[in-house]
Amino acid sequence: LRYFLYKGNRTKEISFPIGGIGTGCIGLAGNGRLLEWEIFNRPNKRGVNGFSHFAIKAECEGKVLDARILNSDLPPPYMGDFNKPMFQSFGFGPPREYMAGLPHFRDSEFEGTYPIAKIRFIDDKFPGRVRMTAFNPFIPLNDLDSSIPAAFFEIEVENTGKHEITYTICLVVQNPHPAGTTVNAYEEKDGFHLIKMSSSTNLKEDDPQFGDLTIATNASDISYQEYWFRGLWFDSLHVYWKDFTSPGKFRNRRYPNPQRGIRDHAVLAAHVKVKPGETGRVRFVISWNFPNCYNYWKPEHSGCCGDAEKPKIWKNYYAKLFKDSVETAIYCLKNWDRLYRETETFRDSLFSSTLPPFIIDAVSANISILKSPTVLRLEDGSLYGFEGCHPHSGCCEGSCMHVWNYAYAPLFLFPKLDRSMWDLHYKYDQREDGRISFRLQPPLGRGRWEFPHAAVDGQFGSVIRAYAYWKFTGDDTWLKLNWQSIKKSIEYAWAETNEDKWDLNKDGVLEGRQHHTLDMELFGPNSWLTGFYLAALKAGAEMAEYLGFHEEAEEYRGLFEKGREWVDKHLFNGEYYIQLINLKDKSILEEFKSEDPQILDTYWDEEHKEIKYQIAEGCLIDQVLAQWHANICGLGEIFDREKVRKALKSIYRYNFKRSMRDVVNPCRIFSLNDEAGTLICSWPEGKTKPVIPIPYAEETMNGFEYAVASHMIQEGLISEGLEIAKAVRDRYDGEKRNPWNEIECGSNYSRSMSSYVLLLALSGFKFDMTRSWMEFNPKITVNGKFRCFWSTGTGWGIFEIQSDKIILEIRYGILKIKRLSLPFLKGREIREVRVENKIVRYARLGDELEFEDMLTAERGQKLNIILN
Template sequence: MFPKWKNYYANLYSSSPDVADYIWNNFDRLYEETAKFRDLLFETTLPDYVLDAVSANISILKTPTCLRLPDGTLYGFEGCHAHSGSCEGSCTHVWNYDQATPFLFPALARSMHDIYYKYNQYESGKMLFRMMMPPEKTKIIFSKNNGPTRAAADGQMGEIMRIYREWKISGDSEWLKEIWPKAKKALQYAWSSENEYHWDENCDGIMEGAQHNTLDVELFGPNAFISGMYQGALLAAYEMGKALGDPDHEKYLEIFNKGNRILNDRLFNGEYYYQAIDFRNDDRFPIDQELGEIKNQIAEGCFIDQTLAQWHASLYGLGRIFDADKHQTALKSIYRYNFINHRNHVNPCRIYALNDEWGVVLCTWPKGNSPKIPAPYSTECWTGMEYDYACRLIQEGMVEKGLEVVKAVRDRFDGKKRNPWSEFEAGNNYARSMASYSLLPALSGFRFDMTKGFIGFDPRINQESFKCFWSCGSAWGQYCQDESSARLEVCYGRIVLNSLGLPPMLVKKATEVKINGKKVEFIPREDRLEFGNHVYLEKGDILKVN
């Protein structure tokens, strides 16, 4: 028998009067903290449509898309329908895109990883990418979506990068130490002899086998989208393994380096990264006899998330996966070929943009060489992918183009044509849309590494007068700067800093640092101020740099 399932709140409170009693006794604190969060989030110099995208999609965490299991663990559908969740359950290849939960509720984000590895992982390292309810059913009773033993390559590799993110946000190396053996096993499944999908049989850092992914099909052969995620996982595993003293960490870097050369030399066609497969003649994979080619492939298409891994890597401080010049060229190609007015766009699939609305479609074939049955959903616009693409543009210095894409999305969800609090894909309040939160750290140039007591800022816009909300680990607050000074305020929680990152121009100008008016010793470095001793900041504390 499986355990009887109930919501977490049913374990906290025995009845609705109990809930009312708690609220009554804690109302002042709850209201104050909620109002402060709201005020800081909206008291910003970011464009209003960016704030709209960030704030509206945070609401997904309070919809039926998300719930908490009896022990408090976060569980999420992909989205929600009127009477049910849409596609169970904490789907790795969709929740890969969520950036709101890890920054705002990092303990909940970590709980997702803990339960993934507890119930979804086989001894071989393979992970089911969906979780059933209750979780104990996952490897016993299968759904039509989950399949009996299906693993998703992008989800499994993205999960490893997300663990790296959670470690750097929390600074909790004990948590990393506990989960590391399972994460390591998930990575090594890529080249394991037990991998029935043959992802990376020759251990060259590039996936060639059958790669199930967020397009709900298998991609075959080398492609930048999924091999990029694999590269990111290798890089994250190298860093985590090195920190934990795991002797295998050098092997991960060696595999990464081999694959990185292939990724950037062979999977770039001069305009963008693509899928290097002869989809008409490669008999290693299932050629449809009627079509005379492999179905559901990207091939030489220009795919919106061809460099998705760089979004993750840049946000988490992992460094370069895609060559900078080639990556920027690819992003410009996506802008040229995929960001379109929909008036004359032929779309036989689901309608997420129409008439004179603008949006970034998933895939185009600029050379006119589309497969007869191409990758699914190619003619659609998915807001989560549009946000991560906009963020990549911003990260690479193409801020105006990135903001243009964000505005186009929010113009579609303006409250007149569509619900501004429900960006839908496969269901309402779709989890992938929480990619929008990444716009906040991207535009503020937010960096973090709580294993070293470090956070930093380097705004991409309004540098002469900038203000925004920040959240990391157990604290959140507000950051402000002008041409000669910076101000960091903690409005909730507590944070311990050894250094504070600032734009180089402010580091050069810095003559003093004060906390609540008291001077603090510091040493200026190229892009940060290092403090002589740990700096402890709690609610109400203000650090000023002049």
């Protein structure tokens, strides 16, 4: 785990998100600070909550030996914060809320193995070794316990002295409600000690500001202050530190009413007596319940006479699970051992892999996006996502289909949750002719987003993701219920109402106006977007055949074969696939002028007499992305396999830059100086480059990079794929960027969850649960050994290759399979197969084992394949 240990400057940018799926989170800084309180249904980057912190005190025989804030040194700069009000901002030093002005630990080490963080605080002056463990449950397939609105902290202190020491560990949190309204109340409930923070205002239960926060501990010996001392200037912090550093316990302080201008803090302290050489442990929970969401980023239309309508409220899903933050805190403390054990089991399953550390880093770091404010869970539990986060609002709304179709982590970890997002698009965003508005508009039922174009990669990506879900879960019932939506999605390509004229002549090739994830439109045939169409046709044909719709299946297959042949013949230039377009032909745009009178203003460059925002002869990072999708879900070849490999080699040759120092990048800067990265598009010498090319061409965007890296690995270009993936994670080293916040269009960017496919590609994991079939075929081993995490729709665990056996261990849920394919065996003889001590009868058909009966293994059991 040394790779995941951050020290010194590498802790500077860390904010480790601790919260549930769709609940918001609190960030744990590299030095132990609590920052980025994003628990109020929107982002809050770099936001603090008053003087909230942990602190520790050591006493012996009535004398205070030492007392410190549980932070290490605040990293520079120290000039101040531009975002603070006058007399507290730049030119006034670091914000006092950072607690850097009070005694703290000299150093710390941060171990980040998401979803668990551990910090070791280091200072020779403190009589003890102090460690913090922080987490929120992350248990694949258990979306309920993975959606708890709380942050869990365990503080342990080892007595390194010669005498018994009483340690006081306290948690201070500010009541987050507006100044002058804060009410804090201590209570003991079910054997736990809590302070609930609420508001004195009589807010209605559906008001967006309604809610509460609770701090709680499992400690038996406690003291507390419901309120800090109220005063002016620096009074409160003075008095708090005096109270804390005095021998003994806190004395409670209570005020009868809120005070104007004051946002009160509360203190909950645990006291632990620890003998020399022993260790004491205390658990704390910060839980929250701010149940009411509304569409703040795109308010609904005003009412008559200009009066704004009251926003329509929907409840956070967690508010249906817990009535308030007290109930949440009690649940957390009662179930802590199980929640931590199952989270740790997942963490250990992932991190015990023999795969390169930077691969596990890429996979684990980006599943944290599910716990960031990028993600909401709507009232029925459905998943909703922004693309990313602005500092104080979501960025790019609507579970954007052409972005989220890269994000495979939810499918493999929480498949039903993943499916719920795509189902909402079918239910609320699809028109009768099949066109899908690719940004969902909450509250549900509000109406469709009135953007004039469907996104090709979103529209057909939805078909691919439907196919992937069906194959991964084997859920025939879901497929039957949704087939008409899938069918309409495909057939919109040639619908008479398709004003973008994608494939009106039904030749399997997109020729019209094609909107896409790079935010503009391509005109004319290109492998990138036609590839999505071809993959949707092929997936549609298989689903149609399975359901007995043979005419549709035959039609889709015929279009697929025609289109594939044309693309391979006309768009491959010998090295890679291109866009077929005459940039000087203005009539290409004029064809769409009746539907869009502004099209020439948008796309025609009059000075250079050229169409803007195209690829032409460029080498695009996503030119064979459809094949990547097809490889993941077992769809087979979309393009000629050898041409795909050549195209990927060209992307590596032309787009991957080991240094960005001499790259001209007028776009957003995600890599710079001597950092490495893979460009969205490049134009090799002698190839036609538009004067104004496709947007973002010179950027390096993580989600695209992971997709092409894992695709290279799928196709056998292993060293190239590993190099590209490593380059991304090298940029997120803790010093330059936050390892748990990959950025693209904002923070915590959802497309980065494409990194999960690196795990699939390197383990050679394939699936078809409609046949109860799985395959493992690792791409790299360590001295012939291999170990990695796997998951299905019903269970997960560890797959391991040892010298004399193969182990498929079930660590959660249940596994049911009829066939297991192991191509790496290459004919090696098998002595026996058993689940625990029970012999399993099977037939061997080449690389595949077909079990006589459905093989069923439950949590804690292992399928052992003993080799000769």
